[in-house]
Amino acid sequence: DQQVKQNSPSLSVQEGRISILNCDYTNSMFDYFLWYKKYPAEGPTFLISISSIKDKNEDGRFTVFLNKSAKHLSLHIVPSQPGDSAVYFCAARLSAYIFGTGTRLKVLA
Amino acid sequence: EPEVTQTPSHQVTQMGQEVILRCVPISNHLYFYWYRQILGQKVEFLVSFYNNEISEKSEIFDDQFSVERPDGSNFTLKIRSTKLEDSAMYFCASSAETRSEQFFGPGTRLTVL
Numbered sequence: 001d002q003q004v005k006q007n008s009p010s011l012s013v014q015e016g017r018i019s020i021l022n023c024d025y026t027n028s029m030f031d032y033f034l035w036y037k038k039y040p041a042e043g044p045t046f047l048i049s050i051s052s053i054k055d056k057n058e059d060g061r062f063t064v065f066l067n068k069s070a071k072h073l074s075l076h077i078v079p080s081q082p083g084d085s086a087v088y089f090c091a092a093r094l095s096a097y098i099f100g101t102g103t104r105l106k107v108l109a
Numbered sequence: 110e111p112e113v114t115q116t117p118s119h120q121v122t123q124m125g126q127e128v129i130l131r132c133v134p135i136s137n138h139l140y141f142y143w144y145r146q147i148l149g150q151k152v153e154f155l156v157s158f159y160n161n162e163i164s165e166k167s168e169i170f171d172d173q174f175s176v177e178r179p180d181g182s183n184f185t186l187k188i189r190s191t192k193l194e195d196s197a198m199y200f201c202a203s204s205a206e207t208r209s210e211q212f213f214g215p216g217t218r219l220t221v222l
Binding site: 046 | 142144152154165202208210214
């Protein structure tokens with residue numbers, strides 16, 4: 001039962017360009033969404049969050065967009081940097097957090 | 110900057126043995142969690158803990174698993190009789206409030222032989 005899906009397992013982007021990571025969910029009761037970044041052999045690191053009452057939240061190079069009617073969440077990274085290369089997970093909260101399967105982002109120098 | 114710590118970083122055990130994974134959450138946080146990630150798969154919720162009791166658990170968290178906050182700083186996950194399929198990275202997390210972001214530890218890699 002995949003309530004939170006990240007359909008792209010990997011993404012490659014040139015340094016300086018925009019990275020767009022996507023996440024789809026099925027449960028309209030989710031009320032809070034987060035993006036985490038994970039490097040190998042480390043725990044997930046919180047990046048940015050958005051409440052279901054908003055449609056956009058911005059923090060520096062990171063912007064999260066929420067389209068509730070489409071049940072779709074996206075993370076934009078502008079400009080992308082080589083240090084952004086990692087696996088990105090979206091997570092949605094009902095009572096506990098449910099994670100997507102992750103998208104491996106590679107930013108090419 | 111405060112962080113969640115976990116020990117050990119890697120635990121190797123024989124099938125059927127008991128293991129205890131340890132976590133020190135961020136000191137002023139009140140909500141504690143365990144997650145696991147089997148190699149190549151997604152991060153899965155195991156259990157949440159608040160006010161010295163389990164507030165929620167997933168179907169993965171069966172009778173073989175237990176959690177405890179034995180003192181004011183540690184939060185432990187015990188697996189009573191490990192199985193091969195328990196091999197995974199186990200992440201501890203903590204949060205200040207139930208609906209705020211969770212801060213993760215670096216994980217413990219559990220290998221069951």
